[in-house]
Amino acid sequence: MRADPAPDPLDVRGLEVVLPSGAGVGPVDLALAPGEEVLLLGPSGAGKSTLLHALHGAVPQVLPADVTGCVRVAGRTVGTTRGADGSWAGAAVADLADAVGVLAQDPETGVCLPHAAEEVAFPLENVGVPPHVIGPAVAAALDATGAGHLAGRRTDALSGGELQRVALAAALAPGPALLLLDEPTSMLDGAGVTAVRAALATARTASGAACVLVEHRLDDLAGEDGLAGLPARWVVLDRGGRVRYDGPARDLPAARARELVALGCWLPHDVEETALLGPDGDLPAHAARIAPAARRVLRDGDALVAAGLAVGPPPAPVLRDVDLVLRRGEVVALVGPNGSGKSTLLTCLARLAPPRAGTVTGPRAGFVPQRPDAGWTRVTVRAEVAAGLPRGPGTDARVAAALDRFDLTPLAGQHPHRLSVGEQRRLGLAAALVHDRAHLLADEPTAGLDRHGTTTTLRALAAAAAEGRGVLLSSHDLRAVATCADRVLVVADGRVLADLDPLALLRDDVLLAAARLRVPPLLRRVAAAVHDAAHLRGALTALDDLALGLAGDLAGAGGADDVRHAEEPVGSTGPGSVAVAR
Amino acid sequence: MTALAERNPTVKAGLLLAVSLATVVLLDPVTLAALYLAGVAVARFGAGVRGRALLLAQVPFWSFALGVLAVNALSRPGTVLLDSPVRVTQEGLVVGLGLALRGLVIGALTVAFLASTPPRALMVSLTQHARLSPRYAYALLAGHRMLAGLPRHWADVRAAQAVRAPLRRDGTPRTGVAALGRAAFALLVHQVRASERVALALESRGLSDRPRTLWRPVPLDRRDALLAVGVVVAVAAVVVAGVLVAPLLPPWLRV
Numbered sequence A: 001m002r003a004d005p006a007p008d009p010l011d012v013r014g015l016e017v018v019l020p021s022g023a024g025v026g027p028v029d030l031a032l033a034p035g036e037e038v039l040l041l042g043p044s045g046a047g048k049s050t051l052l053h054a055l056h057g058a059v060p061q062v063l064p065a066d067v068t069g070c071v072r073v074a075g076r077t078v079g080t081t082r083g084a085d086g087s088w089a090g091a092a093v094a095d096l097a098d099a100v101g102v103l104a105q106d107p108e109t110g111v112c113l114p115h116a117a118e119e120v121a122f123p124l125e126n127v128g129v130p131p132h133v134i135g136p137a138v139a140a141a142l143d144a145t146g147a148g149h150l151a152g153r154r155t156d157a158l159s160g161g162e163l164q165r166v167a168l169a170a171a172l173a174p175g176p177a178l179l180l181l182d183e184p185t186s187m188l189d190g191a192g193v194t195a196v197r198a199a200l201a202t203a204r205t206a207s208g209a210a211c212v213l214v215e216h217r218l219d220d221l222a223g224e225d226g227l228a229g230l231p232a233r234w235v236v237l238d239r240g241g242r243v244r245y246d247g248p249a250r251d252l253p254a255a256r257a258r259e260l261v262a263l264g265c266w267l268p269h270d271v272e273e274t275a276l277l278g279p280d281g282d283l284p285a286h287a288a289r290i291a292p293a294a295r296r297v298l299r300d301g302d303a304l305v306a307a308g309l310a311v312g313p314p315p316a317p318v319l320r321d322v323d324l325v326l327r328r329g330e331v332v333a334l335v336g337p338n339g340s341g342k343s344t345l346l347t348c349l350a351r352l353a354p355p356r357a358g359t360v361t362g363p364r365a366g367f368v369p370q371r372p373d374a375g376w377t378r379v380t381v382r383a384e385v386a387a388g389l390p391r392g393p394g395t396d397a398r399v400a401a402a403l404d405r406f407d408l409t410p411l412a413g414q415h416p417h418r419l420s421v422g423e424q425r426r427l428g429l430a431a432a433l434v435h436d437r438a439h440l441l442a443d444e445p446t447a448g449l450d451r452h453g454t455t456t457t458l459r460a461l462a463a464a465a466a467e468g469r470g471v472l473l474s475s476h477d478l479r480a481v482a483t484c485a486d487r488v489l490v491v492a493d494g495r496v497l498a499d500l501d502p503l504a505l506l507r508d509d510v511l512l513a514a515a516r517l518r519v520p521p522l523l524r525r526v527a528a529a530v531h532d533a534a535h536l537r538g539a540l541t542a543l544d545d546l547a548l549g550l551a552g553d554l555a556g557a558g559g560a561d562d563v564r565h566a567e568e569p570v571g572s573t574g575p576g577s578v579a580v581a582r
Numbered sequence B: 001m002t003a004l005a006e007r008n009p010t011v012k013a014g015l016l017l018a019v020s021l022a023t024v025v026l027l028d029p030v031t032l033a034a035l036y037l038a039g040v041a042v043a044r045f046g047a048g049v050r051g052r053a054l055l056l057a058q059v060p061f062w063s064f065a066l067g068v069l070a071v072n073a074l075s076r077p078g079t080v081l082l083d084s085p086v087r088v089t090q091e092g093l094v095v096g097l098g099l100a101l102r103g104l105v106i107g108a109l110t111v112a113f114l115a116s117t118p119p120r121a122l123m124v125s126l127t128q129h130a131r132l133s134p135r136y137a138y139a140l141l142a143g144h145r146m147l148a149g150l151p152r153h154w155a156d157v158r159a160a161q162a163v164r165a166p167l168r169r170d171g172t173p174r175t176g177v178a179a180l181g182r183a184a185f186a187l188l189v190h191q192v193r194a195s196e197r198v199a200l201a202l203e204s205r206g207l208s209d210r211p212r213t214l215w216r217p218v219p220l221d222r223r224d225a226l227l228a229v230g231v232v233v234a235v236a237a238v239v240v241a242g243v244l245v246a247p248l249l250p251p252w253l254r255v
Helices: A048-055 A116-126 A131-144 A160-172 A190-207 A218-229 A254-263 A269-277 A283-289 A342-349 A381-386 A393-405 A421-433 A451-466 A478-484 A502-506 A509-514 A521-529 A533-564 B009-024 B029-046 B051-075 B090-116 B119-129 B134-164 B177-204 B222-248
Strands: A010-018 A024-032 A037-041 A066-073 A100-103 A178-182 A210-214 A233-237 A243-248 A299-311 A319-328 A331-335 A357-361 A366-368 A439-443 A470-474 A487-492 A495-500 B080-082
Touching (some): A010 A048, A048 A178, A100 A160, A116 A131, A243 A254, A254 A533, A269 A283, A269 A521, A299 A342, A319 A342, A319 A495, A331 A451, A366 B134, B009 B119, B051 B090, B119 B134
Parallel strands (some): A439 A470
């Protein structure tokens, strides 16, 4: 018998999950003390979300899978097998609502009721909290997530970032012993990411709950604090869903950090620097040594021209007096705060919405929306790329080439909706570029992507420009902008504030403040060491090359086995902690 | 807050059902017209639906009523009122008018009900006062929230089709009827996937068949009883008046 009356918030022993697709995760052993925080890391497709779902019974109770092992939450066994009468042997998902708070990726489907306050009250009602206690508890939970002002609002009028904060408040309201946070910012725009991160930071400390956080944009999450801004304990999964590391982040050996970069994780700036350049590496000196990126060749004719443009729904246009010329061969980035009209401008330039005033002239552009999955209308990846093209052998060859270029050939027969976020973005680009339009407009093309996904996407955009297309992308990620753009249009307060090169933007604090843009620490250090924008682009590209090189090394050193077998059942392939094969 | 908005949704739903059933036994156009005018007055003054909104909300019911009237007037046998260009019978006209007015009465009261009843209040009240399982009530409420997002998702799908559609000579996209079907299917797939995630969210928040508490219960009090009695008395009065007035009506207006 234990003397401690409060059982551990989480105690997982020998957990293995195999999904119907054959992919899986485990075996996992994980015990959390009250208030302990764990960061769950791993490349796309490693099974991080599956593992989180298994921790509160959603796998296998709602999402079918074969589960072995034992999960106990706050002393209660989670139902993973059915008893003789067909009911779950252990607690059901709904039974654990007082012990587990869950925050999912998609803000649209994480909030269910018409009003924000009712949403937060809902779990309290369900677990039987006396009505007179609910009001103060709702207010406290909303305040803890910086959403107090949203209490009376209708949820269908909230932005993604606001919805996630309400959903987080609902997860915190019952005072759970365990919080499960599944990439809560991956579907948000810049302002939403910032707001939700601030809310998470306060909520994690204020609630006193143990916490399992899945997140791969660690550089943003850590912010200026670097490693100190993150949960102290890290659990790292490999592509096959096996635990590669479980321990203090501070003790993460350099080899493991390099492996994380190789697996595509975004790391805090201090860890990334060490991983890429070694413990004695000097980022500014390294950046200064790199040759500037080659100048892009602009092509004449067929420019996309907007003159005196005003865009946005009535009453007042969100953005007005926009004059811009997108020439073939250049990459232009559009940055600005949330709600400044970036997406609206792009849809107008793509001729999907008429301008309120002014004109758009030039050839019709290709367009990749912020969430490409919203527009899939075919049942296979191949058919989706071919959509809108005439039938024939010429098209087949073009589609095959596009699939190959974006590494989608192995997925050609899959349903588009079954792809991961990174694969969806690649498909969106392939489906847009196969049409061979003179220009490509892309709305937040790197949002929610891991490091390699981001690099691949930015390089595809650069390649599209090199082939003679004009590329205009919106982004809240200044590092991505500085890695690929020749020019930056800064929009805020209803107009275009500036049209300048990325380095000039990074050095203009007034403009950065006006557009509410934050420069990541690593980018700031690199920017301070270079002398022009081409040099900055070269230095950042060189860092991406190093990261891709590490991925190549990992594959060459035997890690490739994990990659190749990622789709196979992993239940019985190895012990919980596999030595790094280097 | 309007007078009707303060009343209990279950009581209002019950009264709407009761009046709708009562109209089924009525065919007298005069009585039904009086009930319709009363229904419009309830929507305007009880539920606060004004002007344009009141007219627009009734358009579907008027269209239905017009169809019912036309079909009956043109197809029902009886005394011929008009033979050219089409044959219209007196019986057809009167019966059609009665049936059309039935639809309008139900329509006007439905407008009043929906305008004065927030979805959450309705569902909570049904769980409190009509023993509806919270599992169904809150699932319906979540579904209602998803419905509100449908137009935006439809626009997203159509936009995605438009940017990849083959271009005409003038550079505008060419989308056909087949694309509409595909868009509808894409929307369906999207909704099914979204509803799976919503279902999981509801369950994660503890929605089950177990007893639960209620933060802001929907009140049910004497004023609701008064409303019920008032409506029953008013409808009965109109019906009785209709019966009394019937012999005084011109013969062509009698059923």
